Amino acid sequence: MATLEETNAAIVEGDESLRRRDFINIAAVSFAGVGAVAVALPLINQMNPPADVLALASTEVDISKIAPGQAIKTSWRKQPVFVRNLTPQEVQQANAVPLSELRDPQTLAERTKPGKENWLITLGVCTHLGCVPLGVGEGENRGDYGGYFCPCHGSHYDTAARIRKGPAPLNLMVPEYAFSSDTVVSIG
Amino acid sequence: MSFAWAKPYEPKTELGRWIDDRLPLPRMVFNAVGGGYPVPRNLNYGWNFGVLSGIFLTIQIVTGIVLAMWYFASADGAFNSIEHIMRDVNAGWMMRYAHANGASFFFIVVYIHIFRGLYYGSYKAPREMVWMLGLVIYLLMMATAFMGYVLPWGQMSYWGAQVITGFFSAFPVVGEPIRVWLLGGFAPDQAALTRFFSLHYLLPFVIAGVVILHIWSLHIPGSSNPTGVEVKTEKDTLPFHPFYTAKDGWFAGAFLTIYAAVVFFGPNALGHPDNYIPANPLATPAHIVPEWYFWPFYAILRAFTVDFILPAKLWGVLAMFASILLLFFLPWLDKSPVRSGSYRPMFRIFFIILLVDVAILGWCGGSPATPFFVALSQIAAAYYFAHFLIILPLVSKFETTLPLPNSISESVLHGERAEAAPVGQSAPAN
């Protein structure tokens, strides 16, 4: 049987130089392995968002046309964003809730910009499993707490878009935004 | 499996045994490309191109799957989606250049593989099936490459689709309806692009399937070798692993270095600039050529310029198809009992002429159809057909071959440099 085993046996009985040459085989195979990993990296990385998608990371919204009590739905990074102009009653309602009653305790002030507390800007993505809650359009179901209601699995959000009832774990997320002027908000 | 001394597969671990009893896949791999496949010990580097073709098929499938994640098969969006890949997708330019040049290198490797087979008589009994399955792979590759070239929807893509589907219109009565059916319209458009994309994605997997058959049929008689003398005893062979895995491994590294040099430093050298112009159905490029690997066939197509019984166009199309199909009959055209060209002096001369001839055909196919190139391609195409259909059958009847070595190991013994050379012929005292 002329096989590898005999070759190896010869090498094992042989002197140091043979064993050192065996190291070459291990080095070559490990190098090929490193190469395979190096090739895999760009193949995996390509699935990340491309440059044009990342460039759309900010969007500007004109809020001059939103009357108190109204809300609009706009889009940021292809996700819905709710911009709501809260009425004084809604602000009051939100501030009246003790934090201890909340699943994800946050005050309305923490969720808005100072001096602009009537402008509630949140992602329109339910924190449960990603549906779009109702409550923006006229006459839509706004849930038991007068904010938003997610019809998929029945999560109720209050007037500050905080989770009050149902399976969602967190309040509707507030994206990063800034007021470019009194009527224009830049999101992202 | 066909050799009595082939090392049997023995699972080394308990888990290995458990798997082997239920799904003997490791056993299959071991017997195919592992220590269980005895290979003639005298193979030269011409035999490395089989494994290399497999490597390039893998490169094409992997990069292709990645590109398909970003490509839109839309007549309006295809061109821009490719530029999106080139500009904005992470490492997208690398994937796309690797895929586009991978096609060229796949063909380089396969052409060397084919010509190696032609020289060493690898198509002869008992390996006819290996040869014919190889030709099926080659035909599938051509179809896949053509449809892939259409996908960027540049000027050459569009006019390539127009011209190649136009072949079918050469056939009387059924031709035009077939062309319209292939395109799903009267000119290449959305329907053609979408179906080409679908088939371009499908065919590589069909190729992979036929590759398995190709290897399967090869393992029945075992690999041929530079002497063409069949393996007789265990001394004539070495186990595939580690000997040929090591040889294939380092050679693949060397070849991939050349490939990488082109991908990173000359990625458009093998392509045509016109394919960076979006498809325009109203204007043909001044000088329309296919990709380089189709040039010899394109030259044969254009060489027929005179209506003689049949229209010139039909002659061209028939000849182009015939130039590939005739290779299927090669085992029965060349019936010389000696396989290797090294022992067939007359065959070797004509083989060298054939190499030059195909190179000339390629040169003609890539050049504009001036009177000089048309005349040259007519001579070269005539030789191409004469070589396979007239010269080869006659040579195999009348040539005096050189004495063969008694066995592979004997040929190996008379000197490394002359391994493949005839006994006593060109074995220099080294």
Added chain:
Amino acid sequence: MGYLLAIPAVVLGFIKRLGWVASIGMLVGVGFAGVLTISLLVNLVGYFQAPPEPTAEEGFHRHPKELALKTDGPFGQFDRQQLQRGFQVYKEVCAGCHSLNLVSFRDLHQLGYNEAEVKAIANQWAIEVPSVNPETGEAATRKAIPSDKFPSPYANETAARAANNNALPPDLSLMAKARHDGPAYIYSLLTGYQAQPAKLLAEFPATKTPEGLHYNPYFANLNIAMPPPLTADGQVTYADQTPATVDQMAKDVSAFLLWTAEPNLQSRHKSGLAVLAFLIIATVLGYLSYRNIWAEAKRKVAPKGALDPENKVKRTRASKKAGIAG
């Protein structure tokens, strides 16, 4: 008659000797080779009876001039100063007619502009981006933002042709890859405008440049619809004080268009060098490993197979002998 009857017998004998496949093959081969020979003869006769007329393009079309750029060669990198100058030429000279519809304003970061500068360039771009009036839904335009592509100067192809004497100014994004010797071609074309040579008019009187076209030997058919865009030194005032000669402007805009066509050239060169270095080391290691593994198999002196353990003693003896001889 007797001879005629013998023919089938001879043919049959021939077929028998060659085999059916080869016999049919020979017929097919003679057929194709014959038709090719006829084609060749007909062509040759035609060629000598009526040799093709030489064309003006054959004699007067010129290959692009040499153009050396910092991007040449495997170590080549972009010269950002030059790209900024080239961008300025595009903006002030080319952009009036030629779109750049695959390039976004945000890409200008790569030329060395910072966020605010890119925003300002987009905002002040002479052509606005088509949009929709949010009140009425009517077509409108708005100022560009960095994520926009460069807006096209014309609404559509018809408008472009109407404004340019029925010629279509091509998009320039890929121009440097869509022509042979791209950047050199652009440079040569921009600096190649000239009066039609007297020799050309003497040899081919019919090829006088038509009204509205311009003679340029670097253009495929010698007459280009684009009027000379770079006409005078100092047409553009460079921010970096480089003298704006016509030659310099042409070079700079060629370099810029190479960037628009191949923005990843720099990372391609860098990663290419790393990949090549890796592959070369891997190949050398693989080769050493191959030599190592084959060392046993290559020992030709063993008469009964190199790996045969029976021959070990003989092998050792033989290699010792070889060692002495060597």
